[in-house]
Amino acid sequence: MNPAERVMSILNLALQGVSLQRDPMDDILEDILKRKNTLEEIRNAAQENMKLRLKLRNSVKAVQDLLSERTKRLKLNEKNFQIYNPASLINIDETFEIIHRIDSTLQQEETSINSLNKHYELQDFIKSHYQIRTYSFQIKKCGEEGCKFCLPIRLPKDIFDELKFIPDPMLSTDLEHYKDFDDLYGTETKEFLPSASESTKEDIPSGIINNSNIRKLINCTICNKPRCIFSKNALNDEKKTSLEILLDNVIYICGSPIAPETHNLYKKVYIRQKIHCSSPIEAVYFSCRRLKTEIICFYCGEKNELLEPDDSLKKKFTTIYPFCQTCKSKGYNWPTRGRIKVRN
Ligand SMILES: [Zn+2]
Ligand SMILES: [Zn+2]
Ligand SMILES: [Zn+2]
Structure with missing residues (x-):
């Protein structure tokens, strides 16, 4: 690992053996928040609701302080990690x-x-x-x-x-x-x-990589692409919670394993390791029905400027994956599968 990559594994140490819970807000605000699933939805709600914005900030303060306290104790080459505050709106405007x-x-x-x-x-x-x-x-x-x-x-x-x-x-x-x-x-x-070179180890029993075995998605910290987490059998409630806690605590980068050897989910849940940040989205992601997935470009994972396939392409292939203008300009071809044989 180069020094920058070592930082990532050290950062994980600050998150080991710690459970985090934000302070509750009043019932009305908690009710609003309960219906928001993604950070984007929460941000949008807070944008419109000033009270939510302020109270939510207070509510996560203790968690931020705790994480900041733990992170500041980490060291690399005898130098302590430093914590910076996020940019204020004024900073951003400037x-x-x-x-x-x-x-x-x-x-x-x-x-x-x-x-x-x-x-x-x-x-x-x-x-x-x-x-x-x-x-x-x-x-x-x-x-x-x-x-x-x-x-x-x-x-x-x-x-x-x-x-x-x-x-x-x-x-x-x-x-x-x-x-x-x-x-x-x-x-x-x-x-x-x-981490950008293909990992050679990938020990996934056959038959697991399948759209019906996707249990959860995790986004890579670096490229932000969603990667699929598989398990052979459906996870019971205890394992589901265990996986949620694991995912909340891990800084995931494409190519790394998901459950460490000492974890109770080791050899129970799997993630592709022969991938890196420039690998496309897994084909099974697009056929996953169990989880809520977004329509994103096959190559880059972005959801902007997706192109509409034309009829001639639709006649040639059984599966046409989403494809964006930027990837097209870079010279990529439409990602497709299953050429339809035309009889003469
Ligand atoms: Zn210049
Ligand atoms: Zn990545
Ligand atoms: Zn793209």
């Missing part, structure tokens, strides 16, 4: 004032990758001034003369020219350690993520 100097068309609610991709001025700016990785984000003056975004460079030119993006951690030739920072600084490096 940030957008600056973003609008780069691209005046971007709206605050456009948070998905697909919607950001449509803002070409922003994309141009990103390409020439950023280095974006899964776990890091760097921004630097581009140094181009006549750039319409960068203010003049204040550092002496020879010092500015020496400033490079921080390189990615790279494995050394012994494959046991990482290369020295000084050897890599200023060189082109590529992101190397063990």
Whole structure:
């Protein structure tokens, strides 16, 4: 694991052996909340109902404090983890004032990758001034003369020219350690993520990966794609609760197992491990009837700008998966299955 990935497993430690419960609100507010299932629904409700917004914030305060207290005690290389407060609405407005100097068309609610991709001025700016990785984000003056975004460079030119993006951690030739920072600084490096390479271990008994065996979905912390959790038999109430608690406590990333060996659900529930964040949504997700699923693009998992298949495609295939404009522009083909044989 590289240092950024190690952070994820350390973060899980703060969540071990702790049970969390927010403070109750009054009955009316609890009743409103009971009918909201997703965070998005809760956010929308709180947007309209100021009282709910304020009381809900108070209600989760103790949980946040507890988690913050536990997280602050974690360490990596003798350095304690730090907790930051979420951005206030004022902060967000101020940030957008600056973003609008780069691209005046971007709206605050456009948070998905697909919607950001449509803002070409922003994309141009990103390409020439950023280095974006899964776990890091760097921004630097581009140094181009006549750039319409960068203010003049204040550092002496020879010092500015020496400033490079921080390189990615790279494995050394012994494959046991990482290369020295000084050897890599200023060189082109590529992101190397063990979690992005296909896991070779996948010990799932045959017949389990089936749409009728999907018991729950979990979203990857990094790519946000839903991944299916399977079990051979239906889970009884005790196992269901056990799974809910497990999922509430785990920071899941594509390719990792779901139940640790010591857990009572080990070898009872399964998740595909030969996948990584760029793997498409599992085909069984689309045929799952047991759980509430969303119509999302087969490749990227986004629900914006889905395309309508035309009749000629419908005549050729028995199954046509949802497909979005962004993936089409990237050169992907319609995801389909089961070519219908046409007799001449
Ligand atoms: Zn620039
Ligand atoms: Zn992922
Ligand atoms: Zn897509």
